[in-house]
Amino acid sequence: MNTVEAIMKRHSYRGKYKNEAVPKDDLITIMKAGLAAPSGCNKQTTSLIAVDDLEVLKRLFSVMDPPVGETAPAAICVLTERIIAYRDKCYAVQDYAAAIENMLLTITELGYSSCWYEGHICGDDRTGYKMAQILNVPDNYELVCFLPIGKAIEEMPVVQRKSFEERAWFNGFRK
Amino acid sequence: MNTVEAIMKRHSYRGKYKNEAVPKDDLITIMKAGLAAPSGCNKQTTSLIAVDDLEVLKRLFSVMDPPVGETAPAAICVLTERIIAYRDKCYAVQDYAAAIENMLLTITELGYSSCWYEGHICGDDRTGYKMAQILNVPDNYELVCFLPIGKAIEEMPVVQRKSFEERAWFNGFRK
Numbered sequence: 001m002n003t004v005e006a007i008m009k010r011h012s013y014r015g016k017y018k019n020e021a022v023p024k025d026d027l028i029t030i031m032k033a034g035l036a037a038p039s040g041c042n043k044q045t046t047s048l049i050a051v052d053d054l055e056v057l058k059r060l061f062s063v064m065d066p067p068v069g070e071t072a073p074a075a076i077c078v079l080t081e082r083i084i085a086y087r088d089k090c091y092a093v094q095d096y097a098a099a100i101e102n103m104l105l106t107i108t109e110l111g112y113s114s115c116w117y118e119g120h121i122c123g124d125d126r127t128g129y130k131m132a133q134i135l136n137v138p139d140n141y142e143l144v145c146f147l148p149i150g151k152a153i154e155e156m157p158v159v160q161r162k163s164f165e166e167r168a169w170f171n172g173f174r175k
Numbered sequence: 176m177n178t179v180e181a182i183m184k185r186h187s188y189r190g191k192y193k194n195e196a197v198p199k200d201d202l203i204t205i206m207k208a209g210l211a212a213p214s215g216c217n218k219q220t221t222s223l224i225a226v227d228d229l230e231v232l233k234r235l236f237s238v239m240d241p242p243v244g245e246t247a248p249a250a251i252c253v254l255t256e257r258i259i260a261y262r263d264k265c266y267a268v269q270d271y272a273a274a275i276e277n278m279l280l281t282i283t284e285l286g287y288s289s290c291w292y293e294g295h296i297c298g299d300d301r302t303g304y305k306m307a308q309i310l311n312v313p314d315n316y317e318l319v320c321f322l323p324i325g326k327a328i329e330e331m332p333v334v335q336r337k338s339f340e341e342r343a344w345f346n347g348f349r350k
Contacts, residue, residue, distance in 0.1 A: 003181040003284040007208045007277050024345075031343040033182045035336070037276060038291055042334055044342065053346040089294060097272035101212060102182050105280070109178040116213055119264060136348045159217050161210070167219065168206040170199075171228040173311045 006105045013113035014068075015154030022052060022074040022149055026110050030149070031076065033106040037098035040091025046099045047079040049135055056134070060146075063130040068117050069148025076103060078145035079137060100145055113152035118145045181280045188288035189243075190329030197227060197249040197324055201285050205324070206251065208281040212273035215266025221274045222254040224310055231309070235321075238305040243292050244323025251278060253320035254312060275320055288327035293320045 001009070027050040034048055051057050052074040060075070061067035069075065078100060080092045100116055107114045121128040121144060128143040137143060169175045176184070202225040209223055226232050227249040235250070236242035244250065253275060255267045275291055282289045296303040296319060303318040312318060344350045 001178060002176060003178045003280045004204065004208055006178040007211050007281065010211070010213070012213060027345075028339075028343075029179065032339060033179055035339065035342050036182050036185070038185070038187060038279070040294065042336075044337055046342070048343045049348065049350075050343070050345050056346045086294070089297075091293070093268045094272040094275075094293065097269040098276040100269075101273040101276040102280075104213070105178045105277075106182065118266070118269065119215065119261070122264075135346075138348065141348075161217075162219055164203075164207060164210065167210050167221070168203075168223045168225070170202075170225050171231045171310075173224065173313065173316075175224075 001109050006108045010104050010108045011156060011158065012115040013152050013156055014115055015152060015156055017071045017073065017148065017150030018153050020073060020151055022112065024052065027052060027074060029110065030103050030106045034099040034103040037095070037102045039095040040089070041085035043083050043085050043091070043095070045081045045083050045092040046096045047141065049077045049079065051075045051077065059134050060131050063134065064120065064127055065125070068120050068146070069115060072148030072150040074149045076147045076149065077131060077135065077143055078147070079141040080144050081141055096144060100147065103147060107149055111151065112149050114147045114149050116145060116147065121146055176284050181283045185279050185283040186331060186333065187290040188327050188331055189290055190327060190331060192246045192248065192323065192325030193328050195248060195326055197287065199227065202227060202249060204285065205278050205281045209274040209278040212270070212277045214270040216260035218258050218260050218266070218270070220256045220258050220267040221271045222316065224252045224254065226250045226252065234309050235306050238309065239295065239302055240300070243295050243321065244290060247323030247325040249324045251322045251324065252306060252310065252318055253322070254316040255319050256316055271319060275322065278322060282324055286326065287324050289322045289324050291320060291322065296321055
């Protein structure tokens, strides 16, 4: 699969997963792809914890309401450090978003499915903080995203998108 | 080139570009890849303007200090609408960062080089706003990133990165 194919094939999967472990090597490949993303002023603000120990996964799901991706045999938790890159600028969000997109594309290429769960984690109920505590993450890191990983067993409806002409132009707005 | 190869090959290019036009079809492929990125609650907050008219490019460079990527024969300007996805949550930054990463990977796959210029655009001197005015972008859109596109003619030093073990673990922090 080339890059453009993976980009076009990637989609958010919210269905059930096959009960089949994800090999550690695949999780490493996915995390390496995430860490290869650019970061503002090369601050490398993103860190990752892969979870494939089913006991640990169960504990994570126990603090998530709802436990999104609950049938996945593995997951990656995305951590960020909100470091100033220069002056008053912090690019931590851009950094982890680029890392997540790299991981979603690699997940697609390796034949797995996933979904970018961020809103479920970063709400007022501090789910991300509870998950971080289970993983012994120190307070200078924030757990901002949860990516379940596994083989899909359901078909997902394709999301409706605006046309190219409504979002992309040449040499001027709406030209 | 498969996805992981493109992810590992992508790097920020800050050198001079070959004086050779980028075919419109390639710019369309790159923009389609950008628009295929996920967006929070599918709000599709990212829009794009490719610039390959050398007169327009010249006007853009005239308001940039320094005019980064000045020798590039084409560029893509990234626009965002800071729309609330739900409650008080806005995912515009995540949305455009994922779109930019998709474009950088596609640029790499097609044999071009680029660099994610955001800090240069979004500073106190409001460069992005001046560029947006040249492109007739209305005020509800913000121009947040400039991606020059062209063939590299210089070698760039590889950026130093922390080791995998310093940023990625299994089933717990630093495990």
